[in-house]
Amino acid sequence: MKLEGTTVAMVTPFNLDDGVDEAGMRENINYLIERGVEGVLAAGTTGESATITHDEQKKMMDIMVEEVDGRVKAIAGAGSNSSKEALSLVKYAEKAGADAALVITPYYNKPQPHGLYEHYKMLVESTDIPIIVYNVPSRTGTDIDVDTIGKVAQLDNIIAIKEANPDLDKVSQIIKKLEELGCRDDFNIISGNDNLTLPMIALGAKGVISVVANVDPERMSHMVRYALEGNYSEAEKLHYQLYDLMKVLFIESNPVPAKESLIMMGRPAGNVRMPLGPLKEDSKAQLRKVLQDLDLI
Numbered sequence: 627m628k629l630e631g632t633t634v635a636m637v638t639p640f641n642l643d644d645g646v647d648e649a650g651m652r653e654n655i656n657y658l659i660e661r662g663v664e665g666v667l668a669a670g671t672t673g674e675s676a677t678i679t680h681d682e683q684k685k686m687m688d689i690m691v692e693e694v695d696g697r698v699k700a701i702a703g704a705g706s707n708s709s710k711e712a713l714s715l716v717k718y719a720e721k722a723g724a725d726a727a728l729v730i731t732p733y734y735n736k737p738q739p740h741g742l743y744e745h746y747k748m749l750v751e752s753t754d755i756p757i758i759v760y761n762v763p764s765r766t767g768t769d770i771d772v773d774t775i776g777k778v779a780q781l782d783n784i785i786a787i788k789e790a791n792p793d794l795d796k797v798s799q800i801i802k803k804l805e806e807l808g809c810r811d812d813f814n815i816i817s818g819n820d821n822l823t824l825p826m827i828a829l830g831a832k833g834v835i836s837v838v839a840n841v842d843p844e845r846m847s848h849m850v851r852y853a854l855e856g857n858y859s860e861a862e863k864l865h866y867q868l869y870d871l872m873k874v875l876f877i878e879s880n881p882v883p884a885k886e887s888l889i890m891m892g893r894p895a896g897n898v899r900m901p902l903g904p905l906k907e908d909s910k911a912q913l914r915k916v917l918q919d920l921d922l923i
Contacts, residue, residue, distance in 0.1 A: 631664030650894025790818025
C-alpha cells in the first residue's frame with residue numbers, strides 16, 4: 627500500500643448524551659470523500675483518542691471501514707503508550723478491514739530509541755496490516771530520531787511516517803537516511819502539520835494527514851495534488867488561501883477549534899470531551915472571521 631495525497635484526521639462527532647454519533651460520522655465520511663480526499667483516519671489525535679474508550683475506538687473502526695467501502699483509504703488510529711494495548715488495537719484494525727493502522731510513538735513513558743524500535747518490530751511481527759508511524763513530540767514527549775526512523779523503515783509493513791516535528795531540516799535528514807539504506811521507494815514521509823505540508827512535499831514528502839481538511843477538504847486536497855504534480859504556483863496560491871485557517875485551527879487545543887468550525891458550518895461535531903473545554907468567545911470571533919473569508923459559512 628502507498629499512502630499519498632490528503633488523508634483527513636477526522637474529528638469524532640458526539641451526540642447529546644456524549645456518545646459517538648454514528649450517523650454524524652457516516653455523514654462526515656461521505657462529505658469528505660465527495661470533496662476529493664484520498665483517505666480518512668478515525669480515532670487519531672483530532673478524533674480525541676485520549677478520551678474515547680477502546681470499545682468506542684473499535685466501533686469507530688468498524689463504522690469507518692463499512693462506510694468508506696473501498697472508495698478511499700481507511701486508516702485506523704491504533705496507538706497506545708502500552709505496547710500490549712497497541713497490539714490489541716492494531717489487531718482489531720486488521721480484523722475490521724482497515725487499509726492501515728496509524729501508531730503513535732508511545733507517550734508519557736518516554737521510551738529509548740531501541741525501545742521504540744522493538745515496539746514497532748513487535749507490531750509488524752504480530753500482524754499483517756500496514757503500519758504508519760506517528761511522530762508528534764509536542765504531544766508525546768518523545769521525538770523519534772532519524773537513525774531510529776531508518777531502522778523502523780526497513781521493517782516489513784512499516785509504510786510511512788506521519789512526521790509532526792516542525793523542524794523541516796529533519797525531512798531532508800530522513801530522506802537522506804532512506805536513500806542511504808535503499809528503502810526510500812518503500813517508505814513515505816507524510817506531513818503532520820498542515821502549515822508545513824507544502825514545503826515538506828517540496829522536500830520529498832508525499833502528502834498530509836490533515837486537520838484543516840475536516841473544514842475545507844476541497845482546497846486542501848487540491849493544494850496537495852498540485853504540489854505532488856509539481857505545479858507549485860497553484861499549490862502556493864491555495865496554501866496562502868488556507869494559511870489563516872491552518873493557524874486559527876490551533877488557536878486553542880486541537881480539536882476544539884476544528885469542532886467549533888464544523889458546528890458553525892452546520893456539520894456533525896458535538897462537544898469536545900473533558901478535560902478539553904469549549905472554545906473561548908474571542909477565539910470564536912477569530913475563527914468565524916476566517917471561515918467567512920473562505921466562504922465556508
